[in-house]
């Protein structure tokens with residue numbers, strides 16, 4: 001399946017936490033990372049570093065550290081997004097990159113799930129397992145693979161979250 005970078009990828013994306021065993025092609029991985037690389041960043045600092053992990057023992061080890069991502073152990077692949085700690089906007093920058101990574105994967109039909117890294121107790125342990133220097137901090141983990149199951153999350157109505165000119169709700 002080729003990429004479909006039309007608006008539809010935003011509307012059909014859902015977090016995927018259950019994956020088929022099929023490996024994700026190297027070309028797709030590179031292309032999704034390229035989408036992440038192109039994300040906006042404050043002052044164009046691009047303060048990110050992307051890890052690509054497919055070794056089962058490492059995935060199991062990382063999954064074991066997380067509180068809400070045990071499913072990561074069964075993913076064919078997992079990305080780890082790190083940000084340079086001394087860049088003021090590293091969290092915003094790396095969050096933008098994470099979103100583009102997820103949408104880049106989905107353009108190929110590869111499902112994934114944003115797993116919290118920043119503010120999590122396991123952030124440092126994951127960094128050490130992956131041998132990443134202390135100047136970086138984990139922002140997100142993104143386990144990915146072809147979906148076995150897709151759960152639909154409810155979304156707020158536009159009219160409940162948008163205001164024009166001046167907010168007048170309560």
Ligand SMILES: Cc1cc2nc3c(=O)[nH]c(=O)nc-3n(C[C@H](O)[C@H](O)[C@H](O)COP(=O)(O)O)c2cc1C
Pocket residue numbers: 013014015016017068069113114115116117151152153
């Ligand atoms: C910052 C952040 C952290 C998240 N952490 C987790 C997580 O640790 N485990 C998990 O299963 N999902 C995690 N998610 C995914 C959300 O649960 C999911 O995006 C939300 O329920 C909406 O569903 P959707 O992605 O299908 O629209 C996280 C999402 C974000 C943006």
